[in-house]
Amino acid sequence: MENISDAMRQYMDKHQLNENYQRLMASVYQDPTVKAFLEQHRDQLTNDQIDRSSAKLYEFVNERHRLENGEPTFAPGYEPTLVLNDHLIEVSYKPTADQRAKLKQQAARKRVSSVMMPKLIKNATFDQFEPDEDQQGTGRMAAANQAMAFIDAYIADRKHFHQGLYLYGSLGIGKTYLLGAIANYLADNNVRTTLVHFPSFAVEMKSAIGNNQVAEKMDAVKKSPILMIDDIGADAMSAWIRDDILGVILEYRMQNELPTFFSSNFSMDQLEHEHLAQTTNGDVEPIKAKRLMERVRFLAREVVMAGPNRRPK
Template sequence: MKSLNESLQGIMRGKNINTNIAELMKKVMADDDVQSFLSANRDQITKEMVRSGQSKLYEFYHEKQLRQQGEATVAPGYSPQLVLNSGQIDVTYVPTKQLMEQERQRHIKRLVQSINMPKFIQHASLDDFYIDEQHATATRTAALKAAVAFTESYQPGHFQPGLYLYGNFGVGKTFLLGAIANELAKTKGVATTMMHFPSFAVEMRNSIKSNSTSEKLAAVKKAPILMLDDIGADAMSKWVRDDVLGIILECRMQEELPTFFSSNFSMDELAANHLAIDTQGDREPLKAQRIMERIKFLSREMPMTGQNLRNKG
């Protein structure tokens, strides 16, 4: 085993430090954090422990200097910390605030599962929802207030209806859903599944061949928060209406799980002009009514009007 002097000399040669051990250790021992550690543990630390722990004291000092100078360290994202370990001075590495914030942001992103949704929802925020003088309308403002109220009052395990946002293209329905999902992840640690329903319906039809429809349904039926975007955009077959959408909504109603929707149609329009008429042109108003009963239980209707923000300069 190398002596402390040999170890430190090796470190100094690698770093081109032109000084002797005594002068180096004098700097180490004068460091404010080293002094604070020795003072806080003076009842437990002996002179012998300090002597035998010089390499650890130097390691702490050296890594601390590298971090302050912005150079590569032995553990990027972690800061050194002096500790007592089995009666010896030791160094442990703890996550920096920056690393913990990065991990927190990654965790938040993982909580929002996006299925065929536009990329912008990843960064959607309630603070960025346009209600300035140029873009504000009474309905947009009311929808934002309802969104804020939901995110502030929602408690996991307690049923709270979601929102059914409807209006013309580009008024911010999808953006607002994304903002709600991100806010719930950030403030409540709640997982949300967002999906573009017409695209999901296509995936479900394609999954019949691979016999994976049950697996795909199970992935969304019991999501803590579910958001179905653009419902009513495409005509539904009886199977999609009854055995996909109907099963999802039935499960969520029984389990009392909040569900959000966005659509170009009001609830009445969705029922009369979309759900009641399948892709074959057959009218089944009772089937549509059954679906709408579940949608009305799971959400509260909110109109959104205003200019098309997709054309915003």
């Protein structure tokens, strides 16, 4: 096959095409990417087929220049590429590096389901989780290190059970944010997580009774590959929420060895004796509280987070 550029020049001269078109197409055929594509497929294309594809070649060069110059393009977020289709040249569009990163982030966010959780968890990352260590190893960084240890172990081996973390400490220390950072990191590694603000979830479950949606809503939570129960112990529980909602969820997750995280202002002992043992009716039921805490202790390891309140004053 003769030289592509010379052949096209002869073709344009032979057909006495107008000067503007010749100038326009000459620049297209001199484009390094176009020249390389034509050379790669020189045995698969005739001059006539190349001519019939001239509009596509022009589209490719024009769109790529627009993309390089930051101008509006035909397909925002996508870059043109040349392909051969049935002996004709076509333009295909593939995501740019920025678009691929954006699509990856969108896909990751879909792996994090939340129920009445604050917006801050959507963008929570370990990079933004500032250290605030103390000498006893109970600060934010110690908790973050244990969180990363869980992540590394879980990603390396998802077949076996891994205990989650029971994060407890004073208000504003960053417990909820850390849960969000863990969830987002796991999402980037194709792990689906559900975060539940438990006091709000309890209210939602009560409302679901009238709509016959209790089982459906509870299934979505209890079967999640990773479950994070935020702010447990913040509000007093009725016996029904404690036994038929929380108890059923934790029993299912214990039996199926599904990693579960918690955050609370109470230590495990405090949660058992000062919160779960007493219902909103004033009943004191230490045996039921103990049974529930056995499930919590099986599912998660207690981690204290100490330090100042970091919320804006």
